[in-house]
Amino acid sequence: MKPYELTITQALAKMKQGDLSAVELTESCLERIDAVEKEVTAFITIDRDGALLQAENADRQRKAGRAGTLCGVPLSVKDLLCTAGLRTTCGSKMLANFIPPYDATVVEKLKSAGAVIIGKTTMDEFAMGSTSESCAFGVPENPWKKGYVAGGSSGGSAVSVAALECLGSLGSDTGGSIRQPASLCGIVGMKPTYGRVSRYGLTAFASSLDQVGPLCRTVEDCARLMDVISGYDQMDSTSVQRDVPPYLSSLADGLEGLTVGVPREYFTEGLDGEVKRIIDDSIEVLKKKGAAIVDVSLPHTQYCVAVYYLIAPSEASSNLARYDGVLYGYRDMEADTLVDMYKQTRSKGFGAEVKRRILIGTYALSSGYYDAYYKKASQVRTLILDDFKKAFEVCDVLISPVTPTPAWKKGENTEDPLAIYMSDILTLSANLAGIPGMSVPGGFTADGLPVGVQLQGGHFQEETLLKTAFNLEQGLALEHRKPAL
Numbered sequence: 001m002k003p004y005e006l007t008i009t010q011a012l013a014k015m016k017q018g019d020l021s022a023v024e025l026t027e028s029c030l031e032r033i034d035a036v037e038k039e040v041t042a043f044i045t046i047d048r049d050g051a052l053l054q055a056e057n058a059d060r061q062r063k064a065g066r067a068g069t070l071c072g073v074p075l076s077v078k079d080l081l082c083t084a085g086l087r088t089t090c091g092s093k094m095l096a097n098f099i100p101p102y103d104a105t106v107v108e109k110l111k112s113a114g115a116v117i118i119g120k121t122t123m124d125e126f127a128m129g130s131t132s133e134s135c136a137f138g139v140p141e142n143p144w145k146k147g148y149v150a151g152g153s154s155g156g157s158a159v160s161v162a163a164l165e166c167l168g169s170l171g172s173d174t175g176g177s178i179r180q181p182a183s184l185c186g187i188v189g190m191k192p193t194y195g196r197v198s199r200y201g202l203t204a205f206a207s208s209l210d211q212v213g214p215l216c217r218t219v220e221d222c223a224r225l226m227d228v229i230s231g232y233d234q235m236d237s238t239s240v241q242r243d244v245p246p247y248l249s250s251l252a253d254g255l256e257g258l259t260v261g262v263p264r265e266y267f268t269e270g271l272d273g274e275v276k277r278i279i280d281d282s283i284e285v286l287k288k289k290g291a292a293i294v295d296v297s298l299p300h301t302q303y304c305v306a307v308y309y310l311i312a313p314s315e316a317s318s319n320l321a322r323y324d325g326v327l328y329g330y331r332d333m334e335a336d337t338l339v340d341m342y343k344q345t346r347s348k349g350f351g352a353e354v355k356r357r358i359l360i361g362t363y364a365l366s367s368g369y370y371d372a373y374y375k376k377a378s379q380v381r382t383l384i385l386d387d388f389k390k391a392f393e394v395c396d397v398l399i400s401p402v403t404p405t406p407a408w409k410k411g412e413n414t415e416d417p418l419a420i421y422m423s424d425i426l427t428l429s430a431n432l433a434g435i436p437g438m439s440v441p442g443g444f445t446a447d448g449l450p451v452g453v454q455l456q457g458g459h460f461q462e463e464t465l466l467k468t469a470f471n472l473e474q475g476l477a478l479e480h481r482k483p484a485l
């Protein structure tokens with residue numbers, strides 16, 4: 001087994017025993033990147049020299065007996081998270097040359113734990129999308145099937161982990177952007193509860209929905225990253241002051257006494273037959289492991305796409321107002337007047353999808369329309385939250401598909417944004433309600449495409465989700481399958 005094939009857990013064990021150094025592991029990942037990156041386009045920026053320096057430092061720390069919990073582990077980071085001294089583009093021409101002066105809190109936490117940041121990953125521009133095809137610096141490829149989307153918006157993060165270029169990654173999830181690419185690329189991804197993880201240094205898309213979370217090859221690795229990144233941060237007023245349970249040590253608990261709800265509305269028309277079969281098989285596994293299965297209803301699910309696609313663009317139109325050619329990034333130098341400079345900067349700096357969102361959001365917030373759109377959407381959002389509250393009175397975890405279909409061909413639907421928005425129907429509600437959600441590999445289609453299983457839980461129930469996911473992973477035993485690159 002090559003070092004780059006190891007899980008975080010395995011690599012840490014080898015480094016602890018002295019069988020592998022952080023430099024050897026990092027070099028192995030860089031060699032893997034050299035071998036496959038051309039095929040998969042997971043990275044916008046690869047920080048070879050920085051990574052090797054961090055690895056040397058990690059080896060020194062370990063020798064000195066000061067190894068952090070991720071000492072020497074090479075990870076990638078979505079290019080929406082600020083990294084001090086390392087270009088952070090958000091997948092946009094607008095920020096093509098932006099070098100942040102500081103680290104996002106989560107990046108700082110990874111570094112303090114000894115992790116090696118190997119590079120910044122491809123993503124949909126400003127995290128708006130479900131395929132990563134709107135990235136201004138290259139589109140990631142699904143490592144399981146050439147010509148297929150990796151999902152989005154954290155597509156590059158998912159691909160970097162699935163293609164074995166690094167051992168784990170951080171992404172962001174506003175409406176599914178961690179869970180969906182994790183599902184389409186056959187890895188584990190977690191969107192934590194709103195407020196569980198600091199967003200200081202995460203470029204804002206929709207502030208009432210955004211969360212940072214891990215993408216890894218196993219549930220155990222995911223718990224390790226959650227242990228490091230979770231917790232209150234005084235730099236983020238939306239982070240919650242609440243104890244963080246030890247995620248890693250709660251994995252091995254069994255499922256006796258656990259009730260798993262199957263939300264009826266997530267299994268309706270449009271659901272692919274193979275996806276359905278894989279979810280049904282996973283339900284059987286959980287049953288065998290001791291969980292009770294109940295039928296539940298989330299009656300307002302049908303409104304989540306409309307609600308999300310009003311609220312998220314509204315917040316985006318406000319958050320993206322800062323890109324005016326004055327404070328940040330790209331500036332059009334040909335304009336003669338100030339107003340013209342604003343117009344040209346934003347016309348040339350933003351891509352089509354970002355402009356579409358700004359238009360929708362500005363419209364929904366404008367006087368005369370605010371009550372009909374933004375306010376109404378906010379009211380229905382409360383109904384969606386109430387659905388979950390009721391469901392969690394009778395069950396602990398909800399099981400469902402992550403997306404109605406497996407990965408689709410690149411270029412399909414790019415002319416039809418509504419079709420893409422509809423594919424988000426099973427992930428958006430968790431963000432609207434602020435609850436945690438995960439995607440765990442569930443199986444493969446006859447075509448060899450991976451399909452994830454979604455687990456959702458009540459607020460701050462990450463522990464329960466991870467425990468359920470761990471049991472499912474053990475029961476399915478799929479970890480030997482790797483994409484042939």
Ligand code: GLN
Binds near residue numbers: 174
């Ligand atoms: N696909 C959704 C959107 O385009 C979610 C994106 C995300 O979670 N960042 O808005």
